[in-house]
Amino acid sequence: MPQLSIRGLDLAAIASLIGGMKIFSALCLSLVLAAPALAQFEVDTPTEAAEPQEAFPAELMLLPQDIQDAAIAGMDAAEAEVPTGLNAADAAYYRAQIAYIGQDWVLARQYAEAAAAGGNTEAAMLAGMIARDGLTGEPDHAAAARWFRRAAEDDAPVALYQLALLARRGDPGLGLGSARGWFERAARAGHVNAMLGLAVELKNSPVPQDAIPAREWAERAAQQGSPEAMYQLAQMLDAGAGGPVDSAGARSWYERAASNRHAEAAFQAAMMWANGEGGDQDDAAALRWMRISAESGYAPAAGQYGLMLYQGRGGEPDPGSAAVWFAQGARGGDAESQFLYAFALARGDGVTADLETAYGWTLMAAVDALGAPVGDPDRDRLQAGLERALPPDVQERIRGQVEALR
Numbered sequence: 001m002p003q004l005s006i007r008g009l010d011l012a013a014i015a016s017l018i019g020g021m022k023i024f025s026a027l028c029l030s031l032v033l034a035a036p037a038l039a040q041f042e043v044d045t046p047t048e049a050a051e052p053q054e055a056f057p058a059e060l061m062l063l064p065q066d067i068q069d070a071a072i073a074g075m076d077a078a079e080a081e082v083p084t085g086l087n088a089a090d091a092a093y094y095r096a097q098i099a100y101i102g103q104d105w106v107l108a109r110q111y112a113e114a115a116a117a118g119g120n121t122e123a124a125m126l127a128g129m130i131a132r133d134g135l136t137g138e139p140d141h142a143a144a145a146r147w148f149r150r151a152a153e154d155d156a157p158v159a160l161y162q163l164a165l166l167a168r169r170g171d172p173g174l175g176l177g178s179a180r181g182w183f184e185r186a187a188r189a190g191h192v193n194a195m196l197g198l199a200v201e202l203k204n205s206p207v208p209q210d211a212i213p214a215r216e217w218a219e220r221a222a223q224q225g226s227p228e229a230m231y232q233l234a235q236m237l238d239a240g241a242g243g244p245v246d247s248a249g250a251r252s253w254y255e256r257a258a259s260n261r262h263a264e265a266a267f268q269a270a271m272m273w274a275n276g277e278g279g280d281q282d283d284a285a286a287l288r289w290m291r292i293s294a295e296s297g298y299a300p301a302a303g304q305y306g307l308m309l310y311q312g313r314g315g316e317p318d319p320g321s322a323a324v325w326f327a328q329g330a331r332g333g334d335a336e337s338q339f340l341y342a343f344a345l346a347r348g349d350g351v352t353a354d355l356e357t358a359y360g361w362t363l364m365a366a367v368d369a370l371g372a373p374v375g376d377p378d379r380d381r382l383q384a385g386l387e388r389a390l391p392p393d394v395q396e397r398i399r400g401q402v403e404a405l406r
Contacts, residue, residue, distance in 0.1 A: 299332025
């Protein structure tokens with residue numbers, strides 16, 4: 001493996017230090033925006049995974065499949081044959097659903113509002129969603145709140161939850177007051193996401209006693225299959241919020257959330273296995289969970305997975321694969337990964353040595369994804385050594401390129 005000698009910098013010493021580094025716990029980091037100035041230093045701008053397009057709001061009851069198919073094929077809502085026995089409001093809601101599925105938003109809103117005015121609760125929710133989503137123009141939160149309030153008169157859980165989300169926006173003009181009250185009403189009506197929302201509200205409360213019901217509501221939502229609630233509950237068990245510390249329970253809930261595609265939960269499960277928290281210490285199990293998190297695109301996990309590969313934790317040391325994961329975490333905006341990738345490039349460890357690119361990533365690693373300075377003496381030592389090795393004009397060029405990316 002090539003060894004670089006940089007004046008004043010003992011890369012072998014840093015290699016020894018990195019070989020003994022502990023993997024670290026990290027909170028979810030915001031992501032750094034990329035610019036096209038220097039491709040090898042670009043940080044990926046993440047996009048949310050595409051969700052399947054719903055033919056009708058998932059919160060509301062669907063029409064029979066044959067009617068959905070006919071609507072998608074172009075059935076005219078105004079001319080559709082309405083089942084016998086429906087009153088005027090229910091018939092209008094029936095037509096509203098057909099118009100919605102056919103993406104005739106204006107007609108859908110007209111029929112939904114007419115049905116809601118006639119007392120149909122689900123139509124009021126549909127009218128609120130159309131207004132909320134701006135399907136007939138700009139989003140109209142005041143109209144959405146008005147229609148959701150009407151549905152909430154019947155304690156419709158979906159409407160109560162939607163009012164909580166609107167209240168959380170903090171717009172006093174909507175006259176909704178605190179989101180917490182709406183979350184609680186929806187949660188008590190059985191809405192799982194509202195249970196989670198209430199748990200988070202209580203968890204973030206400055207009142208210490210609120211941590212107790214926060215943990216209870218998180219557990220209720222977790223028991224009903226919410227991955228985020230599982231993660232929140234695990235955090236509270238881990239920290240002893242709202243009750244005694246339960247490391248074994250935290251590890252179990254992190255794993256359950258991770259098994260439901262929660263990347264940060266997989267990261268924390270890996271940490272607990274690596275450090276022997278909440279049960280046995282097992283590098284192989286830690287490596288498995290860390291890879292799940294890394295492959296899910298969680299940047300801190302990519303760097304830490306690479307570090308485990310570099311150290312040979314859970315298997316044989318693999319500097320080449322480690323460098324690949326360092327690079328992935330670096331481009332994902334994780335400062336620790338950026339430092340590790342810079343080190344690998346400077347030393348030629350698992351990747352072709354490249355002092356210029358190493359310098360760029362060292363500079364990127366000077367601030368975290370939120371723009372705060374990173375206090376890392378080893379990063380500072382690496383930067384100083386690279387600056388002694390690179391001509392001033394090269395340093396200036398790379399600095400300009402890195403600044404353009406921030």
